Amino acid sequence: MRLETINLTDIKIEDRFWSKHIHLVKDVILPYQWDIMNDKVPGAESSRCLENFKIAAGRRQGEFYGAVFQDTDIAKWMEAVGYSLSSGRNQELEALADGVVDLLAEAQQPDGYMDTYFIIREPDKKWKDLCEGHELYTAGHMMEAAVAYYNATGKRKFLDCVLKLGDLICETFGPGEGQNHGYPGHQEVEIGLIKLYEATGNRKYLDMAKYFLDIRGLGENYFLKEQKSPDYLHIFPEFEDYDPRYSQSHKPVREQDTAEGHAVRAVYMYCAMADVASAYGDEAMLEACRRLWENITEKRMYITGGIGSSGILERFTTDYDLPNDYNYSETCASIGMALFSLRMANITRESKYADVVELELYNNILAGVALDGKRFFYVNPLEVIPGNCIPRTSREHVKEQRQKWFGVACCPPNIARTLASLGQYIYGTDKDQIYMHLFISGQTCFRVGNSTVSLEVESELPWRGEVSTSLTGVPESGICINFRIPAYARDYTICSGGRQIPYENCRGYASVRVTEDTKLQIRFSIEPVFVRADVKVSSDVGKVAVMRGPLVYCLEEKDNGNNLAALFADTEKGLWEEPSEEFGGIIAVRFQGKKMVNSSRHLYETYEPQYETREIRAIPYAYWNNRGVGEMAVWVKAIIK
Amino acid sequence: MRLETINLTDIKIEDRFWSKHIHLVKDVILPYQWDIMNDKVPGAESSRCLENFKIAAGRRQGEFYGAVFQDTDIAKWMEAVGYSLSSGRNQELEALADGVVDLLAEAQQPDGYMDTYFIIREPDKKWKDLCEGHELYTAGHMMEAAVAYYNATGKRKFLDCVLKLGDLICETFGPGEGQNHGYPGHQEVEIGLIKLYEATGNRKYLDMAKYFLDIRGLGENYFLKEQKSPDYLHIFPEFEDYDPRYSQSHKPVREQDTAEGHAVRAVYMYCAMADVASAYGDEAMLEACRRLWENITEKRMYITGGIGSSGILERFTTDYDLPNDYNYSETCASIGMALFSLRMANITRESKYADVVELELYNNILAGVALDGKRFFYVNPLEVIPGNCIPRTSREHVKEQRQKWFGVACCPPNIARTLASLGQYIYGTDKDQIYMHLFISGQTCFRVGNSTVSLEVESELPWRGEVSTSLTGVPESGICINFRIPAYARDYTICSGGRQIPYENCRGYASVRVTEDTKLQIRFSIEPVFVRADVKVSSDVGKVAVMRGPLVYCLEEKDNGNNLAALFADTEKGLWEEPSEEFGGIIAVRFQGKKMVNSSRHLYETYEPQYETREIRAIPYAYWNNRGVGEMAVWVKAIIK
DSSP states (O other): OOOBOOOGGGEEEOOTTTHHHHHHIIIIIHHHHHHHHTTOSTTSOOOOHHHHHHHHTTSSOOOOOSOTTTHHHHHHHHHHHHHHHHTSOOHHHHHHHHHHHHHHHHHSOTTSOOOHIIIIIOGGGTTSOTTTOOHHHHHHHHHHHHHHHHHHHOOOHHHHHHHHHHHHHHHHBSSSTTSBOOOOSSOOHHHHHHHHHHHHOOHHHHHHHHHHHHHTTOSSOHHHHHHHSTTOOOOOGGGTTOOGGGGTOSSOGGGOOSOOSBHHHHHHHHHHHHHHHHHHTOHHHHHHHHHHHHHIIIIIBOTTSOBOOBTTTTBOOSTTOOOSSSOOOOHHHHHHHHHHHHHHHHHHOOHHHHHHHHHHIIIIIGGGBOTTSSOBOSSOOSEEOGGGOOSSSTTTTOOSSOBSOOSSOOHHHHHHHHHHTGGGGTEEEETTEEEEOSOOOEEEEEEETTEEEEEEEEEOTTTSEEEEEEEESOOTTOEEEEEEOOTTOEEEEEEETTEEEOOEEETTEEEEEESSOEEEEEEEEOOEEEEEEOTTOTTTTTEEEEEETTEEEEEEHHHHOSOGGGEEEOGGGOEEEEEEOGGGSEEEEEEEEEEEEOOOSSSEEOOOOEEEEEEEEEEEGGGTTSSSSOOEESOEEEOOO | OOOBOOOGGGEEEOOTTTHHHHHHIIIIIHHHHHHHHTTOSTTSOOOOHHHHHHHHTTSSOOOOOSOTTTHHHHHHHHHHHHHHHHTSOOHHHHHHHHHHHHHHHHHSOTTSOOOHIIIIIOGGGTTSOTTTOOHHHHHHHHHHHHHHHHHHHOOOHHHHHHHHHHHHHHHHBSSSTTSBOOOOSSOOHHHHHHHHHHHHOOHHHHHHHHHHHHHTTOSSOHHHHHHTSTTOOOOOGGGSSOOGGGGTOSSOGGGOOSOOSBHHHHHHHHHHHHHHHHHHTOHHHHHHHHHHHHHIIIIIBOTTSOBOOBTTTTBOOSTTOOOSSSOOOOHHHHHHHHHHHHHHHHHHOOHHHHHHHHHHIIIIIGGGBOTTSSOBOSSOOSEEOGGGOOTTSTTTTOOSSOBSOOSSOOHHHHHHHHHHTGGGGTEEEETTEEEEOSOOOEEEEEEETTEEEEEEEEEOTTTSEEEEEEEESOOTTOEEEEEEOOTTOEEEEEEETTEEEOOEEETTEEEEEESSOEEEEEEEEOOEEEEEEOTTOTTTTTEEEEEETTEEEEEEHHHHOSOGGGEEEOGGGOEEEEEESGGGSEEEEEEEEEEEEOOOSSSEEOOOOEEEEEEEEEEEGGGTTSSSSOOEESOEEEOOO
């Protein structure tokens, strides 16, 4: 049985680490993105996202502007608003959102269709360009948004709109004669349809999602066929000479065993595959999910959780091919990987999946947003030399600093919705079982039979492995609470009333049965360590990275001077912690090393290098580039003796 | 006074190292490329180069096929034929070439215009797309070809054709009213025009070349202006949002001090700048040449001589930005760099320039062609993991093996013309002075006053630093012979009659005055050494490369197993030589080291790596990928103690 997610309205987060980021969503990111979408931020790339809807609704005259999936900016914003309102209603924000809903409803066509690109610019091409048109992708984000807004506010108007859109999709697509036998060029609608099913109980949406997965990659490739049609609209130049692996349509999804193609498409599909696998008890599908997850995490993922190692086509490449300075590691891809891993954690109850959820959230995802909430990374390199990231080169996609906005702006609102829905990642429940995947302070409650059990959590993560929990309302029949044992945790103990109590280790969760209101303390030591990659990772062999608990650390020029590549860690001398007030309070890590200094007169020369002893300082990767532009490196060379 | 180049007809090369490559030109490469250009090689990319001329000449009906500069394939082939015939006439080849000349002459238009792309496809756009149209580039190659063919055979027909073309260019372009004030989007015609001047003594061609250099980058950028014209024809998608640095038109050429933009364009321009600087005694121009050459060789060149470190736009990037696995290092760019360095050597008589000529020839250029003469590298990486060089990724331009031909096929015929004209790089003369830039066995003769001096050279380079020379016909007034002292040479001595004789070191040349027929032996020791890059080269810091004399070495999987990145050189234990019969006879180099072997179960883990002791073998970089596909690396990590 898959664990259920607790409603966000029943989860309150008050966490020393996360709250400052989450508050930014409401206080800064949502208002900022609202201004962006209304083109009120000077110096940021134009969005005109809402303008497009006004044109589609007939309120304004004009041309469509932006990417073919420009509508998803407002969808992800609305989804973030929904999640944000779950933890506390807000008149002002809700008024804005209700206005958006009215606009979207006005822009929606009588048959339920809603996609401003096609409404405004290509009304005759609807559903005829599944490969590049992104209509189903956009629809999926609208569905996710509407369900989030409905769950938070109980208001049905947006939900009703997207149900109508969902109905149109269910009529339009399918195996029947006269139906379109295609499937999305960018997966996402599957997730949206599943959420419509979860919100309404109407199984046709779930079946539709399953259908899209079932036919994907079967027989002649739909996109290659579609591209041959004289009607076909080429939107992206890079889609010529199309490789079906790009959209994971190269073979049936149950037969896929390596993560291929565009990373965001891939992980969004894997999310839906996991949902469908558990909803239908589809073992072959679940097995494919396990294989794909293993392939990513054991062969194709950066230590920071980044996925998609090619800057061209934002795609997976081959096993162990993980270059640090020209990778993509899109923020959205890590968000998708966290969502996929969360589903796998809830389905399998194995802690390794939640380990990756945590890794993604604390590293590649959080790195996507500046501490002030106003700038964003789309690409997340592990090594940057600012002057080298110049336009019209192999590193043009790598930015040396977070950007205000992007022409293709999928990442910023995706971060907003992720932070606003952080609660969904923390717990899973099943009858009298509660699983704590993440150690984040706050309160929640959940139903066990007729009782409502409350759980209060005080966590010192990620800085210290100390978590106090207080359960109240525990029924006499008892409940079973399962705390994740992170792979990095040492000396994991659980205490009650000052005394250590035994626990069972169930697939990486410490399982404790309680039959009365109880306070439990989980303790484990978190130490900074040098981590190495498998030696088959040619980019990292001979190097070490610093981790401490879930946090990956990095070196910045600000702390260590320039030419970080010339630093060598003396791994035998250990690491020490340095509490710091920077970044709202962190524990930095220091270690001994040396720096190779120049002693050559020419570019290439036979010479004995000189070294200086150095103390090297590392800070959490998520916080890099918050102190100005400079070099950054996650991996540092180690002295080999 | 600039040193003069000896006519190729007066140079005979009989060299243990080079002859096997040079013979390939006549025996394999020229016939093979002939078949390619006539589309007779199965599995190779289509060329249809000659077909285009037949259509332009009206012999056939059809459409233009190929790149806008497809004509240059036959031009470079003709140039190579010319050089090849210089060392020995060949009826069969000459008959083919004469046929080509007839065809070209037939395709040429009455006003002298000859460019099949515009004649066939865009007759109204002639000279209206200097940015992308490549007409002047193509014209330049035609001029070089015609001069080479004329110098070898004395036949004027081809030369007369291109003189007519040159006249048309001189009429069309210039500062006059009604003239086109543009300049080439891809430099090359400047070199061609200078060669027309050298062949005919007609200074207007030289002036035209100077004009193109003088106006480049002056005032409003010509290409940006041109692109705004409604007439403008966009050919290359990557030329949108054009950056004038790409074609070195961002500032006046005399003011340029860093090598920017497309590497081949850059170095072809620098060649013409050097020629013009010496022809006009233009000190500012020469100073710019010196600065640009220093910028490349001290900050932007690979150890192999490769230039252009970005796979995107084949361009220079920034100082010390020299990634090894996704660089470009186009074969043509190194050819241009050798030509530029040769000019600088002849102008300045400083040995450092000839050092780079030698480096380019023995490494990045020679690597461009397989030992069998039938496959070619366009891109020359310094590190390859074959499975990672896959299409549609950041490394799609890197090929794991030499290719039969290319859609854009500038490199293969460029290598052919370079090998066929190797003689031009060896000597420079000025009255009673002879300079020996390169140590290549063979015979030559040159005039000193009324005497003809013969020089016979027996060189053991690159394997041993032993060069015997025999001068006959030395006039009583004497001559001065200047042997280059390579930067890598140790214990450089010159002997005559078994006795060491003194020499003067003039800017890196050992200068000896002789007044009678003399045999001189130059000896220096060539030892394998570990070379390091400046520590500012982040890709190479902590690594070493093996060099021996002019040869850069590399590690291949064939000799060292896979995962070359896991090897560490023990530089304290030295290097030793291993004579081998492979590749027609080489000296391989071996050294001690260790290999990190896997001891992790997961992709990222805290573990103590294990090492195995290894003897590592290196072979000349130029010969890599002649024993099948496998990993290759020039730089190897060094153990740091």
